Amino acid sequence: MDVTAQPRMTSGEGPIPAPVRRAEPTIWRNPHRRDAASVLAASAFSEADMRGAEARWRRFAPLLAALFDGTDEGRIDSPLLPVGPDLARTLRGGAPGSVWVKADHDLPVTGCIKARGGVYEVLAYAETLAGAAGLLRPGLSYAAFASGPFRELFARHTIAVGSTGNLGFSVGVMGRALGFQVEVHMSHDAKAWKKQRLRELGARVVEHPGDYGLAVATARDAFRDRADAHFVDDEDSVDLFLGYAAAALDLQRQLASAGIAVDGAHPLFVYLPCGVGGAPGGVAFGLTLLFGDAVRPVFVEPVAAPCMLVQLAAGLDRPVSVYEAGLDNRTAADGLAVASASLLVARTVGPLIDAVVTVPDADLFHWLKALWTGAGMRLEPSAASGFAALSRFLAAGMPAEAGSATHVVWTTGGAHLPDAEFAAALAQA
Incomplete structure (x- = not known):
C-alpha cells in the first residue's frame, strides 16, 4: 500500500x-x-475539577515513589x-x-497512557475507602496506604474493569500493589500477553468471546450492586x-x-x-x-x-x-x-x-x-x-x-x- x-x-x-x-x-x-x-x-x-485531580496526584506522590521505580x-x-x-x-x-x-x-x-486514568481511579477509590474507615488524619503521609490497616481494608474489596488490555493492566498494577482483589474482563481482541501479565500480578482475568463493549457491559452488570467492590467504567467514569x-x-x-x-x-x-x-x-x-x-x-x-x-x-x-x-x-x-x-x-x-x-x-x-x-x-x-x-x-x-x-x-x-x-x-x- x-x-x-x-x-x-x-x-x-x-x-x-x-x-x-x-x-x-x-x-x-x-x-x-x-x-x-x-x-x-x-x-x-x-x-477546579482538573486541579483537584492534580492535587490528588500530589497527595499520593509519596506512595507512588515508594512503590514504583522510575x-x-x-x-x-x-x-x-x-x-x-x-x-x-x-x-x-x-x-x-x-x-x-x-x-x-x-x-x-x-508504559502506557492508561496509567493516567486507571491508576488515578484506583487511588481515588482507595482514598474514599480510607476516609470512610477513619484512617485519614492530618499530616498523614500517603505512603501509609501501602501498609498495615490500609492494606487490610483494601484486601476486603474488589476492583473490576473491562478492557482490551492496557487499562486493565493499569488498574491491576495499582490495585494489586495496594492489596485489592482485581478482576479484569477482557475482549476477544485482547492480546494473550496482556492477559498473562495480569495473571502474573495476581489479577483474575475473565475472557469474553465478544468485543470490548460486551466485556465492559458484562463486568458492569456483575458488579452493579456490590458494596464491597468498585467497577472502573471506561465508558462513563468521571474519575478516569x-x-x-x-x-x-x-x-x-x-x-x-x-x-x-x-x-x-x-x-x-x-x-x-x-x-x-x-x-x-x-x-x-x-x-x-x-x-x-x-x-x-x-x-x-x-x-x-x-x-x-x-x-x-x-x-x-x-x-x-x-x-x-x-x-x-x-x-x-x-x-x-x-x-x-x-x-x-x-x-x-x-x-x-x-x-x-x-x-x-x-x-x-x-x-x-x-x-x-x-x-x-x-x-x-x-x-x-x-x-x-x-x-x-x-x-x-x-x-x-x-x-x-x-x-x-x-x-x-x-x-x-x-x-x-x-x-x-x-x-x-
Missing part, C-alpha cells in the same frame, strides 16, 4: 460520510466544533521529545511547523476522565520549559489515538481549559473502528456503533478496537475536537517501523496511529493559521511490548 496516498477530506456531507462506511482513510473536519468559551461555560466539569518524585509523567529533523521532515511532507512527541508509550509504572485531564498540566509545563508559545498565532495541534475516548477526551478537555481555542485536538482512529467519528457525525442523542456503519471493528490496533464511543466523552468534548483522522493498519506498521529506526521509539501499533494521522493531515492541507503551529503526537503504549510481539509488528511494515 502507498502510505502517502491521501484520504478524501470531508465535513458535513451526511450523517456518516461514505468513505468512512467503506473503511477508507478519512479526514473529518468537525462541522460541530464551537468556540471553547461557550463549550466550557456549559460543561459539567471545570478547571517515578520522578512520585509523578507519573513522560518527557516531551522533539522529533529529529529528518523524521520531522518526512512527517510534515514539506508543511511548516515543529513536531514533538508526548512519550506516554514509556510512561512510568505501566479527570485523571487524564490532569495530564494537560504536565504538557503545559513542558511547553513553557521548551519556550513554545501557544496562542491564536501559534496553535497547538495534538494528535490523540482514540478508543472509547476517555484518554483523548480528558487530555483534550484539560488542554482546552488551559489554552482555549489555541489548542486543536485531532482524534485518531482505525478505519475499521472509528467509533468517535461515527458517534459525532451521527449525533449525540443515542449511542451509535461502527457496526451500524457497516464496519467490522477489526484492527491490529487492539487498544483502539472499540465499536461504540463513550457518550460522556462525546458530549463533553465533541464540540472541541478539530478533526478525526482514520488510518489503515498498514500505516500503523509503517510508522511503527519508521519511529523505531528513526528515533528508537518502541511503540504498539495503536501508539503509532498519531504519526500516521499527522502525516495525512498535513499532506491534505492545513488551515491558514497553522504556519507557525506546534504539532504534538501523544503516544499511548509500547514500552512493555514483548520482544516477540514487537518483532512481529516490525515484520508487517
Whole structure:
C-alpha cells in the first residue's frame, strides 16, 4: 500500500460520510466544533475539577515513589521529545511547523497512557475507602496506604474493569500493589500477553468471546450492586476522565520549559489515538481549559473502528456503533478496537475536537517501523496511529493559521511490548 496516498477530506456531507462506511482513510473536519468559551461555560466539569485531580496526584506522590521505580518524585509523567529533523521532515511532507512527541508509550509504572486514568481511579477509590474507615488524619503521609490497616481494608474489596488490555493492566498494577482483589474482563481482541501479565500480578482475568463493549457491559452488570467492590467504567467514569485531564498540566509545563508559545498565532495541534475516548477526551478537555481555542485536538482512529467519528457525525442523542456503519471493528490496533464511543466523552468534548483522522493498519506498521529506526521509539501499533494521522493531515492541507503551529503526537503504549510481539509488528511494515 502507498502510505502517502491521501484520504478524501470531508465535513458535513451526511450523517456518516461514505468513505468512512467503506473503511477508507478519512479526514473529518468537525462541522460541530464551537468556540471553547461557550463549550466550557456549559460543561459539567471545570478547571477546579482538573486541579483537584492534580492535587490528588500530589497527595499520593509519596506512595507512588515508594512503590514504583522510575517515578520522578512520585509523578507519573513522560518527557516531551522533539522529533529529529529528518523524521520531522518526512512527517510534515514539506508543511511548516515543529513536531514533538508526548512519550506516554514509556510512561512510568505501566508504559502506557492508561496509567493516567486507571491508576488515578484506583487511588481515588482507595482514598474514599480510607476516609470512610477513619484512617485519614492530618499530616498523614500517603505512603501509609501501602501498609498495615490500609492494606487490610483494601484486601476486603474488589476492583473490576473491562478492557482490551492496557487499562486493565493499569488498574491491576495499582490495585494489586495496594492489596485489592482485581478482576479484569477482557475482549476477544485482547492480546494473550496482556492477559498473562495480569495473571502474573495476581489479577483474575475473565475472557469474553465478544468485543470490548460486551466485556465492559458484562463486568458492569456483575458488579452493579456490590458494596464491597468498585467497577472502573471506561465508558462513563468521571474519575478516569479527570485523571487524564490532569495530564494537560504536565504538557503545559513542558511547553513553557521548551519556550513554545501557544496562542491564536501559534496553535497547538495534538494528535490523540482514540478508543472509547476517555484518554483523548480528558487530555483534550484539560488542554482546552488551559489554552482555549489555541489548542486543536485531532482524534485518531482505525478505519475499521472509528467509533468517535461515527458517534459525532451521527449525533449525540443515542449511542451509535461502527457496526451500524457497516464496519467490522477489526484492527491490529487492539487498544483502539472499540465499536461504540463513550457518550460522556462525546458530549463533553465533541464540540472541541478539530478533526478525526482514520488510518489503515498498514500505516500503523509503517510508522511503527519508521519511529523505531528513526528515533528508537518502541511503540504498539495503536501508539503509532498519531504519526500516521499527522502525516495525512498535513499532506491534505492545513488551515491558514497553522504556519507557525506546534504539532504534538501523544503516544499511548509500547514500552512493555514483548520482544516477540514487537518483532512481529516490525515484520508487517
